[in-house]
Amino acid sequence: MEELLVKVKAAFSSTFDIDPQTITLDSTPSDIPAWDSMGHVELASSLEHAFGVSFDVDDLMAMENVKEICRVVQSKVGKVQGVRV
């Protein structure tokens, strides 16, 4: 989980050009000015690229804060690994 959070933070940092230190599990769009509608799309692309997963519409809607993003990514990564096994 810790490793996943580091990668998620890295995606935030590169998408929004912010210091990863400022990102917490509770961060929401209202804490990060660049996290607007287009920002959300770009963040999702960057996460998809970083983790080799793809999100559907309901995943995007669920990604309301960093904690939820980690949860969604975790479930996707789990599925991808499951297929490999």
Added chain:
Amino acid sequence: MCGSNDSNFAGRLLRRLGKNSHLIDAATGQTLSGKEIPGLIAGFAAGFLSAGLQAGERVLISCGLSPASTLAYLGAMYAGLVPVLVDERALATSGEPILARARAKAVWVGKGVQCDWARRNGVTQIEGNFDARPAHSLPPAPCKEEDLAVLMPTSGSTGVPRLVMVSHGNLRANTEAIVQSQCLGPDEKAMLIMPVSYCFGASVMHSHLYQGGGVVFDSRFMFPDKVLRAMNTYGCTTFAGVPSVYNILLRRSNLRSIQLPELRRFLQAGGALAPESVREMRGIVPTAEFFVMYGQTEATARITYVPPDRLGEKLGSVGLPMDNLMIRVVDGEGRELAAGQTGEIQVRGPSVCSGYFDDLEATERKFGDGWLKTGDFACRDAEGYLWIRGRTSEFIKIRGVRVSFGEVETKVAGVPGVYECAATATRHPEAGEALALFIVADDGPSIVAERVRRALPPQWTCVSVRVVPELPKTENGKIARSQLRTMA
């Protein structure tokens, strides 16, 4: 009418509010009723005046997606001040240069919004709301139709925007034309996901309040389903968005499964939305009309629209001028062109503004001789419908924000190893338009291309950086933009 002293547009709006004139914040559920709004606006007006501001002085209004900034904006106008609107998201980067350009005396921000530079600039910072007071105790500041009502920025977060001088008469003329073209009644409610510092957002707010309707603000479009559901919760009849908003609705929302029974119309402006996306929107929500529109801040907001009943056969056109506007298409010498020939769109009428604040040279270039020179190139068909051929020769619109090619090229040319650079626009499924860059490199091509990518600010969506042996040029040595487009 003209020359009378009761033309204050905010005052006029107040008199026209009705029982449906709610201002709602969908994220919190905060609802202000049509009965409360006049007192709140008068409260803001009184508050600004008691802060020492005097008629005609400029006050920066930071515009977020909540009712408060609309109250502050209208309150300042009501008091006879000149609100200067700035997108709250761009406050940190553009606020200070806009303050300087407008020579504003004060800055208003919503509660809790940071603005540490106000004091440094020696201007008053005003934060949050004022107590309501009876509107009859403070009548609107007397003004004439031609008096300056608001300074509207021309673009979003890139560079220092010019400030368009919008008069009370401009606002009234454009609002009335919009009301007529969209057949807005007193029971309308608009969903607004863009701030009123953008002329499109302001025009939607003005036109709905003007008819006694209301506005719902929602800052949560990063989760589009929340906005769609809020439209049903509050019975929204109008939805407005730029092309990227519709592309997000089509690809990143559950628009197909969330019914919108109350919705009467979609409004689309702020750049070209692909005809196939318009068709798709129509197919998914056939019960709502779809308005394709074209406008500029320099003409208050709206210039043309496609009547929805002609949309099918005129898909790709931006339509006919609003009833009170004249339009002509001219060649490089200013001669009017016949139907079918492509030239610059020029506009004349009561919603065309008088110019840019404190910029006589640009005002003369753009507004000289009474015709607004839009910089957009189009041709008219036999019925007078406008078909835009080149968005402009100088600008790209990324995510609804205008960025000049010159600015991009200057930035890229500064990257070590770049000998020459040219930028062009290409269609992008989400951003509307995105940059395609061509560079002539001094060093190893792949290293330079990577350096260029890193040097671009994140808001400049860029699809490709191509290293070429030379750039296409015109005989005058200028970059041949039309040729670039075909290379992208």
